[in-house]
Amino acid sequence: MTExxxxxxxxxxxxxxxxxxxxNQIQSQLANGVLKPGxxxxxxxxxxxxxxxxxxxxxxxxxxxxxxxxxxxxxGRGTYITEIPxxxxxxxxxxxxxxxxxxxxxxxxxxxxxxxxxxxxxxxDSLKLWKEANDEDSE
Numbered sequence: 016m017t018e019x020x021x022x023x024x025x026x027x028x029x030x031x032x033x034x035x036x037x038x039n040q041i042q043s044q045l046a047n048g049v050l051k052p053g054x055x056x057x058x059x060x061x062x063x064x065x066x067x068x069x070x071x072x073x074x075x076x077x078x079x080x081x082x083x084x085x086x087x088x089x090x091g092r093g094t095y096i097t098e099i100p101x102x103x104x105x106x107x108x109x110x111x112x113x114x115x116x117x118x119x120x121x122x123x124x125x126x127x128x129x130x131x132x133x134x135x136x137x138x139x140d141s142l143k144l145w146k147e148a149n150d151e152d153s154e
Contacts, residue, residue: 025066029122031115033068037076043112045085045096056086056094 023040025033044050056077057065063073077094080086088094124134 023062023066025068026119026123028126029119031118031122033066033072034076034079036115037062037066037073038079039112039115041076041080042085042108043115046108046112050096052096052098054096056096058093 023037025036027033029036031039041050041056050056056062059073059077060070063070066073077086077088081088084097086094087097121134124137129137
């Protein structure tokens with residue numbers, strides 16, 4: 016089995032701890048089928064180097080994922096995604112991922128000086144455009 020490198024995007028300005036961002040993104044990739052049971056994750060050191068973060072940050076994220084049995088680290092073999100969680104856990108993971116995305120978007124928008132009404136209008140407009148584009152694709 017080859018090592019699977021999840022493409023993680025960290026936002027160092029979001030106010031959301033880096034280890035939480037790592038956990039959320041791995042959970043999201045599992046919930047959306049990007050990661051599957053048996054997939055191998057990069058080692059803590061490799062992921063820390065790739066993301067240019069402290070080793071302990073990735074170790075903390077992996078420890079949190081291990082505690083909820085999303086991953087399993089086998090000494091000398093690596094870290095793997097465990098079996099698919101039950102539907103209620105998958106749904107919870109999906110919602111947590113969406114909440115993390117919303118938090119990052121809102122934090123960045125406010126950091127850039129946008130007002131709440133501007134952010135709300137942009138979300139409505141973007142949803143409308145997305146829906147129109149996807150309705151056309153299904154025809």
